[in-house]
Amino acid sequence: MARFGMALDTTKCVGCMDCVVACKTENQVPEGFNRDWIAYQTDGLYPTLHMEIRSERCNHCDQPPCVECCPTGASHVEDFGKIVLVTENECIGCKACVASCPYEARFINPKGYADKCTFCNHRVEQGLDPACVSVCPTHCMTFGDLDDPQSAVSRQLAARRHHALKPDAGTEPRIFYLT
């Protein structure tokens, strides 16, 4: 039993979108939709600027509001790695989960069900990294078990300064950005 999470090194990330493209092809994400995306955040005035680049996606929160609000149980936390998933044929497309996510990580698949990052659970169950992690040319992402202090992701989080997104929303996200 694991509790999967991710650490992303914003100092290495160049925002090339390879993670986004890889997710598209791996998961056949429909055209016009993104399960992951890049945020370019620039602070300051020219030429004294600071930039943080983040590859963002579902945070697979420990307190997932999308699972709590789901009226059918389609949104659920699976057992293998506490990954937040949607069972397509249980979803009625009510969009409560879409509205409930502070990261706006969900969308409605053109087929009608709520769709989002799955941490590539089909790969993870085979011991592979999610597609986005495995393609990244900068090796800026680390995926693994947050409950295992020896996992690469836990060690990175122990060693580096990091922050999560929108901590005030109280969802306890499991994606961390190393700075």
Next chain:
Amino acid sequence: MTELVLTRHNAMIDPLLHAWGWEIPVYLFLGGLIGGTMMITGYILLKGRHRENSCVCSVLPLVGLALLSVGMLALFLDLEHKLYVWRLYTTFQFSSPMSWGAWILLLVYPALAVAWLVRLPAFLRVGQVGRLADALAESPRAIWAIGYVNLALGGMLGIYTGVLLSSLGSRPFWNSALLGVLFLLSGLSAAAAFVHMIAWDRTERELLARADNIFISLELVTLMLFLTGLLTSGASHQAAAALVLGGPFTAVFWVGVVGLGLVIPLVLQSLAVTHRTLHSAIVPVMVIAGSLVLRFVFVYAGQYSHWL
């Protein structure tokens, strides 16, 4: 100065969340209205005034059944995966207000139907149904039970329409427990205005007009408390409040909801119940319209609001 550029461009999500269109506010409005009518029906039944020449008992449950069907249709239209709607009823999700709502709606239908039986029109009082209707009307315990169930379910329905939004904590504009009370009061007020509008009995009309003044007043207080709550919370909530305090929803909120929907009707109706002016049909129409606009403002502004 911060520049934030996202490469995401998902339909209904970007640049600002707009997952719910007209269907949800219409459904929430009708839900609140029906909840209000059920509470009024329940109150009248509990008071034993169902024998009076009352539209509340004779017509209101039927109207409720009709509007509930319209509301359910709106809700259904909003669903993106319609063929799977039955999935609502193969499970009960304790933490999901929507699941609660689905089951409450299922109970509301029989509750309304039974309430209607109490004053079933004579031409329908035939056969088994007629005998059942007669038996119910003659049994104080049955009347009490029906009144109680309608009062309780109506309250639950009204509150649920607010909790549905307030439970989605990632939308700071909705992130207030007052939303349940607010929507309940708004539903009660709209229901009272509705009765006021259609009632043929003058006493009943007067009663509901007076009641509506109380509901409107409480709603105004709740609304102000709601805004106070947002403004005294963190930055995300203040930004959410700003949506109606200078932001894109300011005009429709202050003119449509507060002015035309609450304050002006309250003034006019106060003058009418103290017999300084005549009752006017325009007042209940304004209240009902205001109640609808309130749902639109809350659903849209809520979606625009987000954690910073």
Next chain:
Amino acid sequence: MDALSRRRFLKISTATLGLATAGGAAGPLARRLAARAAGSAAPQGIRRIPTYCSICFWKCGAVATVKDGRLWKIEGNPDDPLSRGRLCPRGTGGVGAHFDTDRLTAPLIRRTTRGQDEWTAVTWDEAFAYIAERMQTIKAKYGPESVALFSHGIGGTFLKHTLQAFGTPNLTAPSGAQCRGPRDTGFNLTFGEDAGSPERTDIRNATCLVLIGSHLGENMHNTQVQEFADAVAAGASIIVVDPRFSIAAGKAKYYLPIKPGTDIALLLAWMHVLVTEELYDTAYVEKHGFGFDAFKAEIAPYTPEWAYPETGIEPEVIRATAREMARNKPSTLVHPGRHSAWYGDDAQRSRAVALLNALLGSWGRRGGLYAPVALDIPAYPYPPYPKPARGVADDPDDKYPFKLESISTGIREATISGRPYPIKSWFVYGTNLMESLPNQAETIEAIQHLDLMVVVDVVPSEITGWADVVLPESVYLERHDELNLNWFREPYVGIRQPVVEAPADQKPNWWIARELALKLGLGAYYPWKTIEEYLAYRVTKAGLSFDELTQKGILRGAPQPIYFDQGVPEEFPTPSGKIEFYSLQLRDKGHDPVPKYTRPEDPPPGAFRLLFGRAPVHTFSRTQTNPILDDMMHENEVWVNAGVAARYGLASGTYVRLKNQDGVVSNRVKVKATERIRPDCVYMVHGFGHTARRLTRTYLAGASDSRLITRVKVDPLMGGTGMNVNFVTLELEA
């Protein structure tokens, strides 16, 4: 000069091949593919086929996955030293090239006036007959030299072969004069060798990396970006010089917001500091340098205080960055860049970059510019080409003595003027000349002088619209190609092989080139019948297993020395045999022996200098109809300084048009109001604003910088076209 450096490369790379000779159980993949094609139903299950990428010219090793007969995904080949198992976003999105619905599907012959884009679909045989007949007529009337080829990338190999067999020397590419030509000349004049492709940059071992206009991270040259991230993570000092706060600038210890066009002033001042403070690698310079004293005297006046008003970079910053470079020498890499045709003094600027590297002792050193190696795989034994009666037509007056490649714009000029002799036919392969050459009007004018224009492309790009015959090529995932024998850190060979079949009547370039040669009666130049025969011959001749190559996609040779301290000969194939701090060959031809700075023209009031660059998800103007990459970035934006935008009342997302100094107006383009650019210039990603209607997915999305580049400054050394010399005003959309 180029040949000299190549000879040396060959010398050090002729190596024993330390290859694992695992037994190849299965037959070559193509055979299996053919067997599959013979069967009726699509095979079920997963197949993984190694190949190499062609979304850009980098040639990363890749593995494509086909699921139930349908192309699913492409990943990096872990055996590939270039991609290290990871592709860039374009490579990952290469799947979309196969599924692109805008693709050309059949050979086309022009039906009406040139440029009207009206066609008759014909068979391949009809197309070849048409082309061959006209080529023979041109040959009879004007000589075979009157046929020119513009090509880009490895896919042009066989067309070059056919046309050389036909007898023309006029093979050219915009990747020279419009791109890396000035850089290669500048480095060649200094070290006797150029910076190579992939560049010989040892970024991953650099402890200080200087990027001048090079926007790694947006410019997705895979290996370089990977190594850049490694260097950043390892704590290397990054110094970025750019008028725009690029992605790389966001990683920099020092960001120098330079005034566009003044790079030489900064480079001279840096060298001045290194020399006057004696911070340079004195032993290295003493051992390898030629003319250092004369060089030292030349750069004496260029103090940081002198450079300040030119560049806008404070003297303290110039000194601090020079000292930072010196502290890390010789593992300080001043990146040579790639696209370097900017201001017309580009070969000299590149020479200044080369000289700065020389002062830091980075050439031939770890963390600097290593000596690349390649596998020595013999060429196919073709008969010798006929010797053209006349030389390349690109430079009739011998104005550009230091060009290393033929000048594409020179061929265009010759086509218009008929000097030194008429050019009557263009073949265009893999390059959208309307977007890749400056001054579109001149390209169109040149095309009017042609008797035959043939374009080989995968999509109906702008240039296909001007053709007489359009030949639809299969995309790289559907074909074989020439072997990849990149010069790199270690020797290796990569193979491109088909992963899926072409969806319609598209054909591979080798087949097109071969069939055309047969029609022209040049069958002797194609003794092989299939490309597998050709590839197998070469690979086997080198003592390698073709079966193993088809299964693995990559075969690696034994590691070779790539630094001086590993045994690479410390040789510089320049006239002096040394690093030429002072260039006699430049002096002899009347050019500055040491680079000099010329102040660039300022934009007129209210106008901005137009700069252009790249996005990580597109290659040139080639990938905009790829559905996956289009989904990543559908249109470009014009970057405008936030303060300037506020003055114009322009919010991000507002559409404007750009109007250049010659009155040319762009397509409408969204404003990106940002702090990330200087107020005196605007910036666009190249490759957008397509006007070819049949590019339905991208038609009129964004604006084309090329269309606004109606003015160039020609590099006096090598004929490169400096293109960052156009000024635009912002025209508000009504």
